[in-house]
Amino acid sequence: MVDIIGQVKKAKEASLVLASARAEIKYLALDNIARAIKKNKDKIIEENRKDVLEARKNKLSKSLLDRLILNEKKIKEIVEMVEEVNRLEDPVGKVMEKMELDTNLNLTKITVPIGLIGAIFESRPDAAVQISSLCIKSGNAVILKPGKEAKNTCKLLVGLIKDSLQKSNLPKEAVQLIETREEVKEILKLHDFIDLLIPRGSNKFIKFIQENSKIPVLGHADGICHVYVDKDADIEKAVKICFDAKCQYAAVCNAMETLLVHKDIAEKFLPLIAEKYFKAGVGIKGDEEARKIIKAEKANEVDWKTEYNDLIISIKIVNSVDEAMRHINKYGSKHTDAMVTENKETASAFLSKVDSSSVLHNCSTRFADGFRYGKGAEVGISTSKIHGRGPLGLEGLVIYKYILKGDGHIVDDYCKGKKTFKHNKK
Amino acid sequence: MVDIIGQVKKAKEASLVLASARAEIKYLALDNIARAIKKNKDKIIEENRKDVLEARKNKLSKSLLDRLILNEKKIKEIVEMVEEVNRLEDPVGKVMEKMELDTNLNLTKITVPIGLIGAIFESRPDAAVQISSLCIKSGNAVILKPGKEAKNTCKLLVGLIKDSLQKSNLPKEAVQLIETREEVKEILKLHDFIDLLIPRGSNKFIKFIQENSKIPVLGHADGICHVYVDKDADIEKAVKICFDAKCQYAAVCNAMETLLVHKDIAEKFLPLIAEKYFKAGVGIKGDEEARKIIKAEKANEVDWKTEYNDLIISIKIVNSVDEAMRHINKYGSKHTDAMVTENKETASAFLSKVDSSSVLHNCSTRFADGFRYGKGAEVGISTSKIHGRGPLGLEGLVIYKYILKGDGHIVDDYCKGKKTFKHNKK
Numbered sequence: 014m015v016d017i018i019g020q021v022k023k024a025k026e027a028s029l030v031l032a033s034a035r036a037e038i039k040y041l042a043l044d045n046i047a048r049a050i051k052k053n054k055d056k057i058i059e060e061n062r063k064d065v066l067e068a069r070k071n072k073l074s075k076s077l078l079d080r081l082i083l084n085e086k087k088i089k090e091i092v093e094m095v096e097e098v099n100r101l102e103d104p105v106g107k108v109m110e111k112m113e114l115d116t117n118l119n120l121t122k123i124t125v126p127i128g129l130i131g132a133i134f135e136s137r138p139d140a141a142v143q144i145s146s147l148c149i150k151s152g153n154a155v156i157l158k159p160g161k162e163a164k165n166t167c168k169l170l171v172g173l174i175k176d177s178l179q180k181s182n183l184p185k186e187a188v189q190l191i192e193t194r195e196e197v198k199e200i201l202k203l204h205d206f207i208d209l210l211i212p213r214g215s216n217k218f219i220k221f222i223q224e225n226s227k228i229p230v231l232g233h234a235d236g237i238c239h240v241y242v243d244k245d246a247d248i249e250k251a252v253k254i255c256f257d258a259k260c261q262y263a264a265v266c267n268a269m270e271t272l273l274v275h276k277d278i279a280e281k282f283l284p285l286i287a288e289k290y291f292k293a294g295v296g297i298k299g300d301e302e303a304r305k306i307i308k309a310e311k312a313n314e315v316d317w318k319t320e321y322n323d324l325i326i327s328i329k330i331v332n333s334v335d336e337a338m339r340h341i342n343k344y345g346s347k348h349t350d351a352m353v354t355e356n357k358e359t360a361s362a363f364l365s366k367v368d369s370s371s372v373l374h375n376c377s378t379r380f381a382d383g384f385r386y387g388k389g390a391e392v393g394i395s396t397s398k399i400h401g402r403g404p405l406g407l408e409g410l411v412i413y414k415y416i417l418k419g420d421g422h423i424v425d426d427y428c429k430g431k432k433t434f435k436h437n438k439k
Numbered sequence: 440m441v442d443i444i445g446q447v448k449k450a451k452e453a454s455l456v457l458a459s460a461r462a463e464i465k466y467l468a469l470d471n472i473a474r475a476i477k478k479n480k481d482k483i484i485e486e487n488r489k490d491v492l493e494a495r496k497n498k499l500s501k502s503l504l505d506r507l508i509l510n511e512k513k514i515k516e517i518v519e520m521v522e523e524v525n526r527l528e529d530p531v532g533k534v535m536e537k538m539e540l541d542t543n544l545n546l547t548k549i550t551v552p553i554g555l556i557g558a559i560f561e562s563r564p565d566a567a568v569q570i571s572s573l574c575i576k577s578g579n580a581v582i583l584k585p586g587k588e589a590k591n592t593c594k595l596l597v598g599l600i601k602d603s604l605q606k607s608n609l610p611k612e613a614v615q616l617i618e619t620r621e622e623v624k625e626i627l628k629l630h631d632f633i634d635l636l637i638p639r640g641s642n643k644f645i646k647f648i649q650e651n652s653k654i655p656v657l658g659h660a661d662g663i664c665h666v667y668v669d670k671d672a673d674i675e676k677a678v679k680i681c682f683d684a685k686c687q688y689a690a691v692c693n694a695m696e697t698l699l700v701h702k703d704i705a706e707k708f709l710p711l712i713a714e715k716y717f718k719a720g721v722g723i724k725g726d727e728e729a730r731k732i733i734k735a736e737k738a739n740e741v742d743w744k745t746e747y748n749d750l751i752i753s754i755k756i757v758n759s760v761d762e763a764m765r766h767i768n769k770y771g772s773k774h775t776d777a778m779v780t781e782n783k784e785t786a787s788a789f790l791s792k793v794d795s796s797s798v799l800h801n802c803s804t805r806f807a808d809g810f811r812y813g814k815g816a817e818v819g820i821s822t823s824k825i826h827g828r829g830p831l832g833l834e835g836l837v838i839y840k841y842i843l844k845g846d847g848h849i850v851d852d853y854c855k856g857k858k859t860f861k862h863n864k865k
Contacts (some may be wrong), residue, residue, distance in 0.1 A: 029768060033791040112813050118802060120812060127824045128794065208824040229655065229825050250847035257849035342455060365459040365843050368554065376544060376845025385850070386546060386841070387538050387862035398553045398634040399655050399826040403841045415812070415829045416790050419802025421676035423683035424811070436813035 017199040018206075020189050021129070021156060025206045026185035028129045036103040042149055043099040045177035047092050050142065054088045055171060061138065064439055068162050073136070080137045081162055093137050094390075098146040101389045104407040105152045111439035116433060117420040124411045126152035131200055133222065134213040136160035141167045144211065145174050145188050147392055151410035156207065201226035209410075211393055216320065231409060232405075233396035235346035236266030237320050238378045241337040241363065243354035244277040248285065250375055251278075251353040255286050257377040257380035260293045260352065263324050266394060267349050267381045269321055272328045273337045276302065279330050283307045295324045300331035303393040309431050317344040334359050338366050345369060347396045348401075349381035351369040368394055370403035423434045443625040444632075446615050447555070447582060451632045454580035455615035462529040464607055468575055469525040471603035473476050473518050476568065479599060479843045480514045484824040486591040487564065494588050499562070506563040507588055510548065517565050519757045520816075524572040527815045530833040531578045537565035541858060543846040545865075550837045551635045552578035557626055559648065561584035567593045570637065571600050573818055577836035580613040584623050616772065627652035635836075637819060642746065657835060659822035661772035662692030663746050664804045667763040667789070669780035670703040673675045674711065676801055677704075677779040681712050683803040686719045692820060693775050696746055698754045699763045702728065705756050709733045728756035743770040744788050760785050764792050771795060773822045774805035775829075785827035796822055 050057065061083040068078055083091075085348040110122040122235070125337040132144040132155050136338075141159050147253070148155040167190060175185035191200065200207065204227040211231050212222040219234045239256050242251045260271035274282060287307040290297055298316055299309030309328065316327040331337045334352075339351050351373035352363045360374045371381040381404060383391025388406030395401050401409040457465075465723070476483065487509040494504055509517075536548040545547045557581050558570040567585050574581040574698030585593040593616060601611035617626065626633065628652040637657050638648040645660045666684050668677045684695035698709060713733040716723055724742055725735030735754065742753040743766070757763045760778075767776050777799035786800045797807040807830060809817025821827050827835040852858040 029792060029794060032794065114806070114811065114813065118806075156715075224653070227650070229823075247847070253847055253849050257737075257851050261849070261851045261854065360844075364844075366455060368455060368458065369840065371841040371843060373843045374845065375844055376848040377850050379850035380540070380544075380843055380845075380848070381841070385540065385853070385860065387540065387860070387864075393475070398838055402838050412824050412828050413809070414795065415797040417797060417799045417802055417806055418790075419800065419806075421673070421679055422802040422806070423679050423687070424803050424805035425683050425687045428687065434811065434813070438813075 017191065017196050018203065020191070021200070021203050021206045023186040024156055024189045025129050025156045027184040028126070029237070030184050031149070031152045031154055031187050032105075032126045032128070032151060034183060038183060039103065039149055039152065040099060042118060042178055042181035042183055043095055043146055045180050046174055047095040047099070048148065049173040049177050050095070050170070052089065052091050053169070054085065057088060057166065057169055058083060058085070060169045063165045064163055067389060077136050077162065079133070083138060083166060087139065091142050093140070093141055095146045095352040098143075098150050098390050101150065101407060103150070104411045109413055113435055113437040113439060114417075115422065115435050118422045119418050122413050123416060123418045125414045127410055128153060129364050130155045130206050130410065131158075131207045131210045131211075131228065132156065132159045133197060133200075133210065134160065135218070136162040138166040138170060139161040140213060141170050145171070147390055147410060149178070149187070150185075151407050153410055156189045156191060156200060158191045158200070161192065164192060175297060180217050180281070197430055201228065204228045213393070215365065229400070231395055231397075231401065232393045233266065233346065233348060235320050235396075236268070236348045237270050237318065237344065237346040238267055238348055239271045239273055239341050239345055239350045240269050241273040241331075241334070241341070241350070241352040242275060242278060242282055243280055243334060243352060243356065243359055244275040245284070245356035245359060246278060246280050246353040247355055248278070250361075251282055252289065254351065254353055254375070254377050256289050256293070258379055259290070259295060259326050260324065261379050263376070265320050267378050268322070268329065269351075269378050271317060271344070272326055272330050273340060274303070274328065275334070275337075278329050279303070283328070290326065293324065295326055297326055297328065300330060303328045320346070334363060338363060342368050348394065349373065349378045351376065351378050377410070443617065443622050443627065446617070446705075447626070447629050447632045447721065449612040450580045450582055450615045451555050453610035454552070456610050457553045457575070457578045457580055458531075458554070461608060462531075464609060465529065465575055465578065468604050468607035468609050469521055469572055471606050472568070472572065473521040473525070475599040475603050476514065476518050476521070476596070479595070480511065483514060483595055484509060486819065487593045490589045499588060503562050504586065506561070509564060509592065513565065517568050518816060520565070520569055521572045524569075524576050524816050527576065529576070530837045535839055537864040539861055539865060540843075541848070541861050544848045545844050547842045548839050549842060553836055553838050554579060555633050556581045556836065557584075557633045557636045558582065558639075559584045559623060559626075559636065560586065561644070562588040564589040564592040566639060567596050568600070568644060571597070572835060573603070573665060573816055573836060575613070577833050579772045579836055581624060582615045582617060584626065584644065586615045588696060590618060596617050608682065612803055613751070616649050626670055627654065630654045639819070640759065655826070657821055657823075657827065657831065658819045659692065659772065659774060661746050661773045661822075662694070663696050663744065663772040664693055664697050664774055665697045665699055665767050665771060665776045667699040667757070667760070667767070667776070667778040668701060668704060668708055668759060669778060669782060669785055670701040670784035671785060672701075672704060672708070672779040673781050674704070674708055678707055678715065679712050680801070680803050682715050684720070684805060685716070685721060685752050686750065687803070688758060690748050691805075693804050694748070695804050696753065697743060697770070698752055699757050699766060700729070700754065701760070702756050702758055705729070706732055707752070716752065719750065721752055723754065725754040726747060728755060729754045746772070763790060764809055767841055768794050774820065775799065775804045777802065777804050796820070
């Protein structure tokens with residue numbers, strides 16, 4: 014087995030160099046990466062073919078195979094993505110607060126990189142480039158573990174990234190590739206070196222990571238999102254939003270899984286949306302009250318906790334906005350929940366009392382996404398209650414430090430009353 | 440055994456009510472708490488006497504006994520502390536960012552409470568009141584586990600807090616008391632309900648919590664802080680700072696444990712500080728080079744990793760600022776590290792490359808503290824690389840949510856190119 018701890022220690026050391034790298038140097042590194050990928054596209058496609066052949070032999074599922082295959086178009090997209098990340102503002106070194114504690118004793122709170130990131134993901138080789146770019150831009154080092162299906166492709170890509178770092182006078186050890194599952198298990202134990210894990214993949218995979226490491230995890234396992242259609246909803250808006258939230262792209266985390274409908278509007282609204290769902294091939298499950306109005310399979314307790322990630326919806330009739338909120342706070346995953354109403358008071362209660370990372374009024378849950386929220390790049394969507402919440406851009410990869418500059422100041426003078434603090438915000 | 444899960448669930452429900460409580464209501468609750476403690480001071484002292492008698496019987500150490508005992512003066516200080524927390528700005532509902540995604544589609548990022556906090560601490564009964572006040576002010580519910588030595592005192596105090604919540608029309612379930620170690624073990628498992636743990640106590644105690652729960656922990660185990668005296672240091676400032684950092688209060692986390700001295704200044708500087716340390720009764724350990732200049736016990740590898748929390752110092756001679764920084768990043772606890780120099784370039788390198796929550800130039804490590812940093816109240820000092828870092832005030836008890844308000848907006852229109860995002864920062 015490779016010396017994983019040695020590799021991780023090297024990455025940690027490199028992270029300290031990257032942390033104080035100037036914005037222009039990091040810009041140059043990403044620029045070099047984009048150029049190297051463009052220049053080596055034929056080689057990349059060649060290595061990728063090896064992976065694809067092997068994957069076909071191993072009967073990889075069609076969806077995983079689709080994500081694995083790189084062609085000229087996909088490589089062009091990867092290059093554009095690197096360029097896009099590079100156009101974002103450098104997130105490091107931003108002054109968050111300034112305070113004069115006393116004469117010539119000045120405190121500054123400034124953004125800094127987190128340190129060493131562990132990124133574990135499935136077969137997509139483009140993810141290796143995306144995550145490396147995000148980490149370098151934000152001054153973090155990264156340990157990459159791509160799916161083993163993408164082995165040859167990722168080896169070449171990471172080699173190009175390392176060369177580009179070196180060309181920009183940054184340590185090539187800042188990006189490290191690990192290849193086996195055994196190595197992942199080792200990584201999960203290294204909480205003294207790795208500051209944050211970013212897993213990408215199935216819910217099951219992310220839960221496994223969360224449950225088997227002391228390292229903080231950025232991301233979310235479940236995306237059980239709701240739309241609540243209130244008695245005071247505009248029915249036309251409600252139909253549009255509920256259709257978009259379920260059908261625009263059903264396989265993603267911000268798609269709606271459960272539709273909650275106020276009893277007073279159910280008879281008018283449900284047949285309209287049910288017809289649209291029926292035409293789109295959506296399987297409908299409903300509680301007893303819903304099934305009195307529309308044709309639906311019986312929904313049970315398990316459905317309220319299920320992320321279908323598919324064209325299936327569970328529908329429940331509620332007696333009030335309070336019941337809707339209680340249902341969401343109980344069964345939801347604190348990801349994204351929306352309501353449709355023209356009643357401003359009801360909207361205000363919902364937005365304040367629903368405990369989710371994104372709460373929406375009169376729009377589709379599908380908007381909860383880093384790009385749509387104007388962040389340029391998305392590191393992930395977090396349902397955690399600390400650090401970052403909701404769609405995270407580069408700001409999810411930085412933290413801050415305090416810098417205090419004095420001129421021989423000692424605490425004893427303040428304890429003895431010889432001096433007093435000014436605490437002037439600047 | 441008490442129904443812990445039931446208790447925690449009630450607290451979680453109450454946290455949702457507290458989360459949307461208006462600032463005035465929370466103000467009233469804290470005001471009621473301060474009044475109730477003032478009014479019931481005789482009763483509190485009476486209950487406290489029971490605990491103190493029991494503690495004496497059980498031969499509690501003098502320092503723990505000192506922390507346990509409440510008298511009129513201490514109760515007055517507790518009341519003042521509640522009033523001080525109440526004077527702080529409400530940290531909830533602050534707009535952090537606003538963006539117009541498109542016409543009538545507006546995104547707001549707003550601070551919200553974290554939810555349910557678990558606070559586990561040692562014998563000090565005042566901590567129960569302090570943590571409850573901080574949590575209520577920031578809209579969080581809290582599960583309190585005080586040291587069993589403070590059992591009777593805390594029962595009464597928490598009763599007064601619960602009454603005060605109820606008088607202010609807030610759910611009394613928002614503050615819950617648990618009493619046994621077995622219950623703590625149960626609590627540590629409840630990561631589905633408890634969002635954050637705040638342990639206070641010994642390093643060993645905090646490490647136990649960190650290693651036995653999936654719930655994020657706010658705080659730090661070790662405080663191994665350094666002062667580096669550079670070759671370009673002003674010797675007078677260096678002596679003052681190094682004395683303050685070690686001797687002003689040696690038992691605390693932001694006191695210096697290791698002194699690093701540049702070889703070019705060691706012969707001039709070391710005898711001066713050693714004399715002051717000697718007079719103050721500080722035990723000096725040194726590496727080989729230091730022991731050529733001053734009298735000191737031999738320091739070994741273990742010393743560089745030790746938090747003495749006592750009047751002991753380990754001294755190492757270094758050849759450069761780079762060696763000092765490498766030492767700090769390797770052996771330090773990322774808490775607080777200072778340097779003394781008149782050379783601006785050296786200072787700038789140190790402040791940028793030392794990976795600690797507070798980095799200081801020409802001032803004492805003892806400044807790293809919530810009150811001294813102008814935060815009013817301190818929730819704790821974090822050495823974590825995510826969420827919060829360094830001294831944390833009320834901002835450590837809040838996170839944010841995104842609120843998106845639309846007018847029937849759906850994502851499909853943007854995917855199909857019928858509409859485009861504006862992404863105007865406001």
